[in-house]
Amino acid sequence: MSSTFHRTDVAIIGAGPVGLFAIFECGMLKMRCHVVDALDMVGGQCTALYPEKPIYDIPGHPSIDAADLIDRLAEQAAPFAPTYHLGQQVEKLERTHEGRWQLTTSVGTVIDAQAVVVAAGVGAFGPNRPPLDGLAAYEGTSVFYMVRRKQDFAGKRVVIAGGGDSAVDWTLSLADIAERVYVIHRRPKFRAAPESVARMDALVRAGKVEMVVPYQLSGLEGADGQLTGVRVATLDGQEKTLPADALLAFFGLSMNLGPIADWGLNLDRNHIHVLPPSCATSAPGVFAIGDIASYPGKLKLILCGFAEAAQAAHAIHPLVHPGEALHFEYSTSKGVPGAA
Incomplete structure (x- = not known):
């Protein structure tokens, strides 16, 4: 045996x-x-x-x-x-x-x-990864698909991408400790608990969260695994860059x-x-x-x-x-x- x-x-x-x-x-x-x-x-x-x-x-x-x-x-x-x-x-x-x-x-x-x-x-x-060039170079250092310790994002400029519960919940959790929180979504409507969405909208009105709608991720900027910016674009081609230290991509599992x-x-x-x-x-x-x-x-x-x-x-x-x-x-x- x-x-x-x-x-x-x-x-x-x-x-x-x-x-x-x-x-x-x-x-x-x-x-x-x-x-x-x-x-x-x-x-x-x-x-x-x-x-x-x-x-x-x-x-x-x-x-x-x-x-x-x-x-x-x-x-x-x-x-x-x-x-x-x-x-x-x-x-x-x-x-x-x-x-x-x-x-x-x-x-x-x-x-x-x-x-x-x-x-x-x-x-x-496993996470559904966004189709971005050079993504792997930033994973685990400044691109994340989950949050283990929210304190890791204290004082940072955080871009959150997604329209479900995870995106909304972490927006609520990080708004008070991050330097800035941007939320990217392709449309104004979120697939999350209505009460949570209402709380997020209140943070937007208070200036603690910036809503980036209707945009999608289009590229990453930075070096040596550290982000400096996240590029976003609308469906008709309008682009802009958000200053960022971290990207949280919540596109499901x-x-x-x-x-x-x-x-x-x-x-x-x-x-x-x-x-x-x-x-x-x-x-x-x-x-x-x-x-x-x-x-x-x-x-x-x-x-x-x-x-x-x-x-x-x-x-x-x-x-x-x-x-x-x-x-x-x-x-x-x-x-x-x-x-x-």
């Missing part, structure tokens, strides 16, 4: 917020978990893309930064001693002769589990399910179709929760993913503990390991 072989009750693919909560739900039902994620940290998009972005629809938290949410979820899962396999991708998912599942990762880790929970979010993701697409699951437009009561997929013993799961009436909200984690855990229990009656108990009466 290889030293990288592990046997467990449940293997969870994805260490984002929903995957982390699945550890807790499985743990409350006395099921051990191993968790695999391609990122070298837990948290998924919350950690990789917007750790300092506030989230407003988590019950009990009027506002909580994404990174803080992940910290709390990891703390909540900790009493159940999950084993994390980070920085590796599940490449194979195969049924064993015992009727269990065997996962093999990109670094050779093998996990044998009774059940599998796919909480892979949108799968592998390109999604790739990767090996998941080859596992024989019932895919529906790059999502896995599941049965709502249990989140079961077309493969016995494999469940999908969170953004990757699809069913009629599905809402892509973290809080819905939390509920799906509970549903999947209860559906898995008879597979891990056959013949054992499951008497539902509230956590207030049951408690958690190590709690007083």
